[in-house]
Amino acid sequence: MKKEFVVIGLGRFGGSIVRELIELDADVMAIDISSERVDEYAQIATQAVVADTTDESALKSLGIRNFGHVVVAIGDNIQASILTTLMLKEIGVEKITVKAQNDYHEKVLRKIGADQVVHPERDMGIRIANNMVSNNILDYLELSDEHSIAEIKASDKLAGATLIELNIRARYGVNIVAIKRGKQILVSPKAIEKIQREDVLIVIGSDADIHKFEKKALH
Incomplete structure (x- = not known):
């Protein structure tokens, strides 16, 4: 129906x-x-x-x-x-x-x-501003005043390491909820999943933690 x-x-x-x-x-x-x-x-x-x-x-x-x-x-x-x-x-x-x-x-x-x-205009403004400030953030969606979900391009720094080795949640306070790999989407990726160079990481967390992750882990 x-x-x-x-x-x-x-x-x-x-x-x-x-x-x-x-x-x-x-x-x-x-x-x-x-x-x-x-x-x-x-x-x-x-x-x-x-x-x-x-x-x-x-x-x-x-x-x-x-x-x-x-x-x-x-x-x-x-x-x-x-x-x-x-x-x-x-x-x-x-x-x-x-x-x-x-x-x-x-x-x-x-x-x-x-x-x-x-707030379509305000939300679009937030997304565009975040995309302009960072080359790694591909898309940005506000979930609340302090939390967002972002699509972030994996860097050479992360490529080849598994999620368990990177320990992203403990280090940066963000969760990787999915990985886009070409046309494939890995939802709730396993800890042993290796990040590849062209991967797009879909992360969720506070705005401050997302920016900390983007700044420290990807540059």
């Missing part, structure tokens, strides 16, 4: 979610107050609807309660984002993910019951 989603707000962020969900073979109802944007997604989404989602009766008439997960990706209108989230919560939607404009917006969203709050 296909997974079913609703995406409200078809700007760049919401639109990219609709396209990706359709690509992943999910059913998507795409909603926006702008008929132009809805027309753009009429041939892409399973269903595309023009609606004001701050109107509770409009939301109920669309049967949104029957969808397991709703994404509120409303752009600059913080009030519409908050009101829509509130309405969805009152209707009884199971899971609500909301795009936040800033930290204050996030606080309000969490207080009214949003299950997940995302």
